[in-house]
Amino acid sequence: MNLRKILLAGTLMAFSMTMFSQTHQMQKDDNGMKYLIDGDINLSGFGGVTVDFTSVENDPAVFVGGGGALLINQSVFLGGYGQGLATQHKRHDVSIDEAENIDPVLQFGHGGVWLGYILQPSSVIHLNINTKFGAGELALTESLDEYDMFDSYHKDQVLVLTPSVGINVNILPWFRIAANAGYRLTSGVGDKTYNNSEELIFKSKDYNAPSFSLSFLFGGFN
Numbered sequence: 713m714n715l716r717k718i719l720l721a722g723t724l725m726a727f728s729m730t731m732f733s734q735t736h737q738m739q740k741d742d743n744g745m746k747y748l749i750d751g752d753i754n755l756s757g758f759g760g761v762t763v764d765f766t767s768v769e770n771d772p773a774v775f776v777g778g779g780g781a782l783l784i785n786q787s788v789f790l791g792g793y794g795q796g797l798a799t800q801h802k803r804h805d806v807s808i809d810e811a812e813n814i815d816p817v818l819q820f821g822h823g824g825v826w827l828g829y830i831l832q833p834s835s836v837i838h839l840n841i842n843t844k845f846g847a848g849e850l851a852l853t854e855s856l857d858e859y860d861m862f863d864s865y866h867k868d869q870v871l872v873l874t875p876s877v878g879i880n881v882n883i884l885p886w887f888r889i890a891a892n893a894g895y896r897l898t899s900g901v902g903d904k905t906y907n908n909s910e911e912l913i914f915k916s917k918d919y920n921a922p923s924f925s926l927s928f929l930f931g932g933f934n
Contacts, residue, residue, distance in 0.1 A: 756783045757791075758888070758931025764795060766896060766923035768820060774799045775923075779826050779844075786833040786933060793844050794823030806906050806913060808852060808865040816865060820919065822848025822872040833933065836882050840890060844874040850901070850914050866913045868904065873897045874923065885934050890927040896920060 759780030767773050777795025784790075797820040808816045824846020831839040851867035876894025883889060898919035906913050 754785045756786070756932030757781065758783055758789070758929045758933065759791075760927055760929035760931075762793070762795065762925050762927040764923050764925040767921045768797065768801060768818065769803075769918040771801055772799075773797060773801065775820075777823075780931075781826055781828075783932070787830050788828075789830070789842075790825075790827045792824065793826040793846065794821075796821035803852060805911065806852060806866065808854065814854060816852035816854065819851040819853055820848065822846045822870070824872075830880065833880075838880050838882075839877070840880050840892070841877050842892070843876070844872070846872050848872055850919065852913075866904065866906075868900075868902045868914050870898050870900045870919070873899070876923070876925070878925075882933065886930055886932065888929045888933055890925075890929060892925045892927070894923050894925070896923050 757780065759778070761776070761778045764775035764777070765772075766775065774797075775795045776798040777793060779791060779793030781789040781791025797818065801818040802815050803818060804815050806816060808814050824844065826842065826844050828840055828842025831841075847869065848871075849867055849869050852865045874894050874896045876892040878890055878892030878894075880888050880890045896919070898916055901914050901916040901919065904913045905911060
């Protein structure tokens, strides 16, 4: 899987959820049966793109991605996301071709589950709490344009957790902007070293960082 496939998956998820945005009602059973969730359930969906402003390896960074989710009673949502590093970050302490001494470019992509809760969704401006949890890969390669996880160098699979809180602004019945502040936690970073030295190629602390994201969401919100 490469970065383009991660972003494509996120975009397709966003499109599919947007197409599902037509609201459906689940009526109560007439035979007297009782359920854990009682009453009418309003199902809709949304999807969109997200730009994440953060840092990697102590440098300012931007991630770009997309996602989509099923929205229950305009409050609880569950879906998926995908995003990848869009800015270039060169490593000068590691080479991918010692003969030519090529300084590699960092690649970082991840995707997975996106869930959250929206408070007072009918208000023009309201709060949201959400978490993204996914799997991804750190890798070094010659350039951003030629990134492929199977052809990259010094790669490492990781898990990424990003809890956040923010505000939503209802622009139109089918369009919403969300601004969130959170923190990205990256775990599972291995202990690979470069040329049998004591210096680690990837360090967890270099990929844990605060983040600020802007999301442009389309779908059924009423």
